Structures are given as C-alpha cells and as structure tokens.
Amino acid sequence: MKAKITVTPEKSLFVEPVCIIISNLPTNTTVKIKAILKDENEEPWFLSEAIFKTANDGVIDLSRQAPISGSYSGIDSMGLFYSMLPVDKTEKFYSVNGIETLVFLCVELEKKIIAQKTIERCFSFSNIETREIREDGMVGVFCYSKNSHKIPGIITVSGSGGGISTEMAQMLASQGYAVLALGYFGAGGLPERLENIHLEYFQNAIKWFKSQKQVDENKIALRGASYGGELVLLLAATFPEEISAVVAISPPSMLFGGFPYSNKPKWIYKNSPITPFIGGFSNNDINLTEAEDLLKTTQNGTIAFHAGTFEDPYVVTPLFLKRIEKNKSLLDALAIQVEKIQCPLLIITGEDDQVHPATMHGNLIMDRLEKYHSTIDRKHIHYSNAGHSLRTPYEPKIDLPWFVADNVFCYSGGTIEGNYRASVHAWKEMMSFFDRGQECPRPRKCTMSAVTA
Incomplete structure (x- = not known):
C-alpha cells in the first residue's frame, strides 16, 4: 500500500x-x-x-x-x-x-x-460576512456570522504598523463575535502617521458599532496590541461607560509620542493634545523619527550600539527604559489613568520583549490599579522566553530581525518555541476572558501570573 x-x-x-x-x-x-x-x-x-x-x-x-x-x-x-x-x-x-x-x-x-x-x-469560516466600512469618516472592516443578531462585539485596533486588522477581525468573528477592525491611520482616507489622532473618532466608531443590528450594545470589548494596547487602555479610561472588557497585549502603561515622529503627540481629545507624553531624547526636534532617535542614542553611547541592519538589528527596549528614566519625575502624570476603567481587564506580555519593556509596563498598570483601590477584575499574564509578538497561534514564529521602516531592522525578542507556546496559551486565555467578560460580571479578582513558555 x-x-x-x-x-x-x-x-x-x-x-x-x-x-x-x-x-x-x-x-x-x-x-x-x-x-x-x-x-x-x-x-x-x-x-x-x-x-x-x-x-x-x-x-x-x-x-x-x-x-x-x-x-x-x-x-x-x-x-x-x-x-x-x-x-x-x-x-x-x-x-x-x-x-x-x-x-x-x-x-x-x-x-x-x-x-x-x-x-x-x-482566517474565517465560510459563514463569516466581511464588510468594508467607510461611513462618517470612519474606516474599517466589520465581520460577523451571517444571520447573527445582538451578539457580543469586539473592536480591534492595530499598533504602530497602522492599517486595518482584517484577519484578526475574521478570526475573532469565527469564534462567535461581531468584530470591527477599526483603522485610525495608515489606511486610505485616514492620517498617514500615528500622530494627532482624535479620540472622538473612536467615540463615534463605538456609537456606530453599537447601532448595528448584529451587535449587543451592552457588550462591547476592546482589543489592541503594542501601541494599540496603549490606545484601548486610553479609550477604556476615557469612555468607561461604553466598554465591557479590554485586552491589551504588550501595551505601554504610559503615554508615548507619535510614530514615527516621537516628539509629536499621538492623541487629541476635545481639540487639545493629551499631555504629557514621553518623546525622543531630542525633545525640541519634532522632525526626528524613531529610527533616527535610535541611531543617535546608539552613536552617542546612551544605549549599546547596534547598526539597525539585518546582521545587527536594534534592540529597542533599552531606549524606552532610558526615556522613562529621563522622565522619572513625571511618571505619575505620564501614566494612563487606568483607575478610571470600569470593566474587566486582561494584560498579556512577554518578559523578553525587546521592542519595549512590556512586562514592566503590565506590572505598573496592575500597581496603579491597586494604588487607586480599583475593584475591576484584572489579570496580567507574562511569559518567559516570549517577546513582543504574541498575537496569532500556530503561524511561523520567526526568530529573525523584524523590518520596521526606513530600512531599519529590530529584534522583537523571545525564542521561536517560547513565542509559539506563549501565543497558543495567550489566545486561549484571551478567548476565555472575552467569553466570561462578555456574558456576565464577576467578583473582583486581582491576579498576576508568570508562565514559562
């Protein structure tokens, strides 16, 4: 045979x-x-x-x-x-x-x-409807199972790469949710860069999402990774009555400047920049890109030198640690006011994140919630041997330099196996969290958990 x-x-x-x-x-x-x-x-x-x-x-x-x-x-x-x-x-x-x-x-x-x-x-089952949305200045993709009615909703946003997370929306929709992948820069009809983004844009998008017949207006969750994690924390703190659950993957705990121009504000609310925020080392140079700031700080010895090439990629976490140290007198003012969040919160980080110190940020978020006596259900899962990319399980977990922009390569951290095992576990934790948080409130539970990947 x-x-x-x-x-x-x-x-x-x-x-x-x-x-x-x-x-x-x-x-x-x-x-x-x-x-x-x-x-x-x-x-x-x-x-x-x-x-x-x-x-x-x-x-x-x-x-x-x-x-x-x-x-x-x-x-x-x-x-x-x-x-x-x-x-x-x-x-x-x-x-x-x-x-x-x-x-x-x-x-x-x-x-x-x-x-x-x-x-x-x-990315999705055949019964998943995928609609491009361009209404009232809003740009995104709406995914849901055909004939669905009043099911829990999730809004997912991208990080510094911009664009629209269509594939993530399709995968989440295949798990039984109505999902809006919302663009906010880096897509047609939107700003080109991550700077001066108005929070009212997201407020209007939430209102639109709630009005859709497929969506249960009382069950709206947020999901974001990296700078998208910063955004969902900020939105949940700014519009707490609108959100029922938040997942922030590899998020900062404080506000950072724009991308790629780190000395410009990311966020605008009520026509004013949300300040203070942490910018680059040359705070007076609003035309300095993240890549140029990296090069400057490696050349002058502020952080260990890397050429930013494929053979010698940047390790960015030391730069962020130096920026935080430089602004240590402002850390409380710089922190996202997570104590205003009124819904369950899940934070997922990799302990070997070489893009920024995500696990440290996750711990700071948990500490701030404790400091302000928050009663929300929250959990921080952090994985050893895992880096910045903890998104989709079972895809290739490439242990190679990551191309960012301007011919610059960075190292994202973790090992191939560590990132894989963390991603599989994190996906299961995220879906379990959404399933619980979107169905019914639970008593307060404050949990820190480290997982060896």
Whole structure:
C-alpha cells in the first residue's frame, strides 16, 4: 500500500491545531516530513522539516511522536507549522498575515517523495460576512456570522504598523463575535502617521458599532496590541461607560509620542493634545523619527550600539527604559489613568520583549490599579522566553530581525518555541476572558501570573 498522509481537519482556521498522521510506511525506517508555504508565484516561501523513525506499525502520529531532528523538537502536532522559516532569510517581510494559504506536506524516503498532501489554512469560516466600512469618516472592516443578531462585539485596533486588522477581525468573528477592525491611520482616507489622532473618532466608531443590528450594545470589548494596547487602555479610561472588557497585549502603561515622529503627540481629545507624553531624547526636534532617535542614542553611547541592519538589528527596549528614566519625575502624570476603567481587564506580555519593556509596563498598570483601590477584575499574564509578538497561534514564529521602516531592522525578542507556546496559551486565555467578560460580571479578582513558555 502507498504511504498516506491524513490531516484532521483538512481545512482549518489559522488559530486551530490540526492532527497529522502518516500511515502505510515501511517499519523501523527514517523518513523526512516537510511543510512548505508557497508564495503567490507558487515558489517555496516558508519551509520546515523534521526526521522521524517509524515504529513497528509503520505509522507516524505527530501528536504522539517527537522527531529525531529537524526544525523543532519534542512532541507537538503543530511543530512543523510554528517552526517554519522563510526560504530567503534576507527578505524584509516575513508576516503571513493577509494570506489564506495552502500548506504543502510531503514525506520523503531516501530523497524521494512517497506521500504528499495540500491542506488549507484560513482566517474565517465560510459563514463569516466581511464588510468594508467607510461611513462618517470612519474606516474599517466589520465581520460577523451571517444571520447573527445582538451578539457580543469586539473592536480591534492595530499598533504602530497602522492599517486595518482584517484577519484578526475574521478570526475573532469565527469564534462567535461581531468584530470591527477599526483603522485610525495608515489606511486610505485616514492620517498617514500615528500622530494627532482624535479620540472622538473612536467615540463615534463605538456609537456606530453599537447601532448595528448584529451587535449587543451592552457588550462591547476592546482589543489592541503594542501601541494599540496603549490606545484601548486610553479609550477604556476615557469612555468607561461604553466598554465591557479590554485586552491589551504588550501595551505601554504610559503615554508615548507619535510614530514615527516621537516628539509629536499621538492623541487629541476635545481639540487639545493629551499631555504629557514621553518623546525622543531630542525633545525640541519634532522632525526626528524613531529610527533616527535610535541611531543617535546608539552613536552617542546612551544605549549599546547596534547598526539597525539585518546582521545587527536594534534592540529597542533599552531606549524606552532610558526615556522613562529621563522622565522619572513625571511618571505619575505620564501614566494612563487606568483607575478610571470600569470593566474587566486582561494584560498579556512577554518578559523578553525587546521592542519595549512590556512586562514592566503590565506590572505598573496592575500597581496603579491597586494604588487607586480599583475593584475591576484584572489579570496580567507574562511569559518567559516570549517577546513582543504574541498575537496569532500556530503561524511561523520567526526568530529573525523584524523590518520596521526606513530600512531599519529590530529584534522583537523571545525564542521561536517560547513565542509559539506563549501565543497558543495567550489566545486561549484571551478567548476565555472575552467569553466570561462578555456574558456576565464577576467578583473582583486581582491576579498576576508568570508562565514559562
């Protein structure tokens, strides 16, 4: 009989694990299993591989057996997925976001393919409606299951990359929510940069979202990562009566300047900049970009020198620590007033975040809530061996420099396995939190938890 690859399910969401079993193999033989993601030209783009030894029954079950060697180690049915690396490691962009893609699996024996199978990984179920929204100056994507009515809603926002988080909205909608991926800069019809963004824009978007027939107006949650985490904390503190739950991933605890121009304000409310905020070291230079500030502070020895190249990427966390130290007399005024938040709060961070000191910020948020005797349900989960990118489980967790802008590369932190395990756990925690927080209020519970990834 021919060797056979069985994948369950054959079509799955990016956030779902699959089971891979290879059967009808020669007994007590080593074989190589490859997983390949192809680009739009059908050329190999991402690749992983592992060598296994077959047992007496001629079966390899990835959920029960560890590879002898390869891209990953240990028993893990999704090891071939998270351990993929780009074939061209000098390529500037590694994200698989935006792609509903096919994964090609093959089994090789003595360098010959003896079994192959293609499986589909997608962002949403076929019953998910995806609508582009351009109304009253608002730009976004609205996702919900067809025929849904008055279901809990989530508004998700991007971080410093801008744009619209369509894929995240689709994945969350596939979990049973009505989701608005709201753009606020870096998309057509919106400001080009993260600066001078009016909070009233979000207030109007929340009002619009609540008016949709698919949405339960009493159950509106917020989700944001990085500077998007700063934004959702600020919105929940500014419009506390509008929000029923908040998830902030790798957020700052205080206000920072714009991006890429760090000496300009990010946020405007009632026609006034929200101040104070932490800017770059050259506070009088409003035309200094984040990348230029990094270069200056490495060249003058303020932080350890890195060239910002692929071979020598920037490590940005020391820069943020120095900025915080420089403004230590203003820290209370700089802090986001999270004590005004009236809904459950979940903070997720990586202890090895090299973009900014996210776990420190998460702890500061928890400390401030305690200081002001907040009674909200809150939890801070922080993961060892994890960095800045804790978003989607099972996608490739690339341990390579991250291209930011202006031909600048940065290191985001964590290990491939650490980021993977943290992302899987964090996704489950986030969905459990949304499920609880959107259904009914709970008694106060203050929790700090460290997870070894």
